[in-house]
Amino acid sequence: MVDYERAFDAAVKAVKAEGRYRVFADLERCKGRFPQATYYGSDGEKEVTVWCSNDYLGMGQNEHVVNGMKTAIDKVGVGAGGTRNIAGTTHFHVMLEEELADLHEKEAALLFTSGYVGNEATLSTLSRILPDCIILSDELNHASMIQGIRGGKGPKLIWRHNDVEHLESLLKDLPIDKPKIIAFESVYSMDGDVAPIGAICDLAEKYNAFTYLDEVHGVGLYGYKGGGVAQRDGVEHRIDLIEGTLGKAFGVMGGYIAGSSNLIDAVRSYASGFIFTTALSPVLVAGALESVRFLKKAGDLRDQHQERAARMKAILREAGLPVMPSVSHIVPVFVGDPVACKEVSDRLLDEHNIYVQPINYPTVPKGTERLRFTPTPLHTDQHMEQLVQALDKVWVELDLKRVAA
Ligand SMILES: *Cc1c(COP(=O)(O)O)cnc(C)c1O
Numbered sequence: 001m002v003d004y005e006r007a008f009d010a011a012v013k014a015v016k017a018e019g020r021y022r023v024f025a026d027l028e029r030c031k032g033r034f035p036q037a038t039y040y041g042s043d044g045e046k047e048v049t050v051w052c053s054n055d056y057l058g059m060g061q062n063e064h065v066v067n068g069m070k071t072a073i074d075k076v077g078v079g080a081g082g083t084r085n086i087a088g089t090t091h092f093h094v095m096l097e098e099e100l101a102d103l104h105e106k107e108a109a110l111l112f113t114s115g116y117v118g119n120e121a122t123l124s125t126l127s128r129i130l131p132d133c134i135i136l137s138d139e140l141n142h143a144s145m146i147q148g149i150r151g152g153k154g155p156k157l158i159w160r161h162n163d164v165e166h167l168e169s170l171l172k173d174l175p176i177d178k179p180k181i182i183a184f185e186s187v188y189s190m191d192g193d194v195a196p197i198g199a200i201c202d203l204a205e206k207y208n209a210f211t212y213l214d215e216v217h218g219v220g221l222y223g224y225k226g227g228g229v230a231q232r233d234g235v236e237h238r239i240d241l242i243e244g245t246l247g248k249a250f251g252v253m254g255g256y257i258a259g260s261s262n263l264i265d266a267v268r269s270y271a272s273g274f275i276f277t278t279a280l281s282p283v284l285v286a287g288a289l290e291s292v293r294f295l296k297k298a299g300d301l302r303d304q305h306q307e308r309a310a311r312m313k314a315i316l317r318e319a320g321l322p323v324m325p326s327v328s329h330i331v332p333v334f335v336g337d338p339v340a341c342k343e344v345s346d347r348l349l350d351e352h353n354i355y356v357q358p359i360n361y362p363t364v365p366k367g368t369e370r371l372r373f374t375p376t377p378l379h380t381d382q383h384m385e386q387l388v389q390a391l392d393k394v395w396v397e398l399d400l401k402r403v404a405a
Contacts, residue, residue: 019338020360027355031066034058034378039355048349049383051356051373054189056221056329057301058378059251064290072286080279088279096289100256103219103292104227104242108264111256112273113280115216115245116144118255121273122243123148123183123212129266130179136170136209138162138184138195145183145214161188164199171207180209186229187217190364190372192326197230201238211240220249221305221329225296246288250295254280254288304377305329312375312384319388321395322404324370331373332359333391334404341369344394352390 015021026040027050035050035058059065072092082088093111100109112118123145127133135149135156149156159167167182174180182204184195197213204211215228223231228244230236241263246254257267268274295301309329316323322334335341341358348354360369375384395402 018361019342025349025355025357029060031061034061035376035383037355039349039353041349046353048353048355049379049386051354051375051379051387052371053374053376054217054248055251056249056374056376057251057295057298057305058376059220059249059291059295062251062291062294064294065251065287068290069283069287072283076282078283079281082279083275083277084279085275090279090282090285092282092285092289093279096285096292097256099289099292100244101258103225103296104231104244104258105236106242106258107261109256109258110264110268110274111254111280111285113254113277115214115243115247115255117273117277118243118245118257119144119214120148120151121271122241122257122267123181124151124273125267125271126181126210126212127152127154129270130181130210133179133181134174135181135183136167140188140190141183141185142214142216145185149183162193162195164196164203167200168203168207171203171209174207176208180207181212182209183212183214185214185216186222187215187328187330189217189330190332190359190370191324192328192330192332194229194327197233197239198235201235205238211238212243213239213241214243216243216245216248217328217330219244220291220295221302224299226292226298226302246284246291250288250291252288252291253284301377305375308375308377308379311381312373312379315384315388316391319392320402321388321391322402324404329374331375333371333373334401335369335371336367336401338366338369340398340400341371343398344371344391344400347394347397348390352386352393354387354390 028038030036037048037050038045039048080088097109097111133154137149137156137158138161139158140161157170159170187194218228220226222229227236230239241257241259243257246252309331312331313323324332324334338360341360345356345358356371359372
């Protein structure tokens with residue numbers, strides 16, 4: 001007889017034994033007071049400062065976004081009522097897809113229920129549409145891209161992270177007339193490093209490959225109208241497909257791809273993860289529409305965001321804390337041990353009212369466990385000083401390393 005309960009219990013115990021059992025913080029964000037939130041802990045409620053949200057600009061509480069959603073709810077109700085094919089295409093969907101195509105200066109865009117679904121559905125579909133397609137994937141690509149590549153069941157090659165020489169050595173050996181997709185991200189969200197997008201485009205042109213860029217951590221934040229890092233670097237037109245999320249800097253929920261009309265029409269016609277699921281709520285779409293429109297014109301907010309991240313890195317360094325070498329808005333601080341990492345996070349929450357989730361395996365490699373801070377334009381100097389003092393105290397208490405090994 002199979003003892004199902006015992007199997008589940010053993011699986012959880014194994015995770016606990018490795019020190020990477022995940023406990024979700026029970027939080028309630030306070031609209032109008034981001035980054036403050038109410039934390040519901042075992043000994044009651046208290047107010048905490050959130051330091052690890054991907055709502056990078058606080059758009060989740062932006063008045064234009066909130067009002068856009070309120071207006072939509074009063075106008076059309078809450079749900080889409082079906083798949084995009086069967087009654088689920090609302091005028092908000094059509095408008096948002098046009099807005100996203102314009103954001104990236106592409107011909108068309110297609111919405112998905114999340115960025116994860118967008119990557120998984122699109123990559124698996126592309127390898128089915130393109131016969132004998134080989135996917136060349138950066139070794140640190142997000143789980144959703146990996147799932148999509150696996151789902152396509154086509155051949156794949158993994159290239160060393162951001163290593164264009166290694167990528168070229170793999171491309172060189174492939175037949176020039178066979179389809180090849182180079183799949184990568186712009187900002188890698190755990191280290192905060194950025195891909196050499198232009199150099200990768202050079203290789204794509206030389207070897208006749210298609211470029212697939214996940215800009216999930218770049219959209220809204222980089223480029224003259226928030227199109228992402230490729231837009232900032234002036235190479236957006238050289239990218240064949242841009243994938244993004246509406247759930248991080250745009251502060252709402254949903255995912256999308258942008259590219260040529262033919263590409264979008266093909267994915268729309270074949271991707272199971274697009275076709276057979278209820279469309280995003282028009283209320284979410286209305287909010288995202290306001291957010292994209294707002295951030296297109298918010299260069300000042302993008303500048304403030306970069307200034308906050310730079311300041312945060314500088315004061316951590318001054319305090320002798322092991323901030324890792326990020327070139328983006330992401331501020332990782334090295335711990336290097338899963339149990340210690342969780343302990344730092346627990347103490348910050350329990351004793352200092354600071355919420356930052358430990359980042360452990362499998363999100364990052366074992367031995368590189370870290371805290372990942374995401375300062376926003378709404379984190380003040382005072383927030384930062386409180387954080388650094390608290391970190392310094394915990395570092396002393398736990399006798400942690402001061403260098404990022
Ligand atoms: C978060 C994330 C996604 C998934 O986006 P969601 O909208 O949250 O599903 C995709 N790619 C990367 C790199 C991400 O970090």
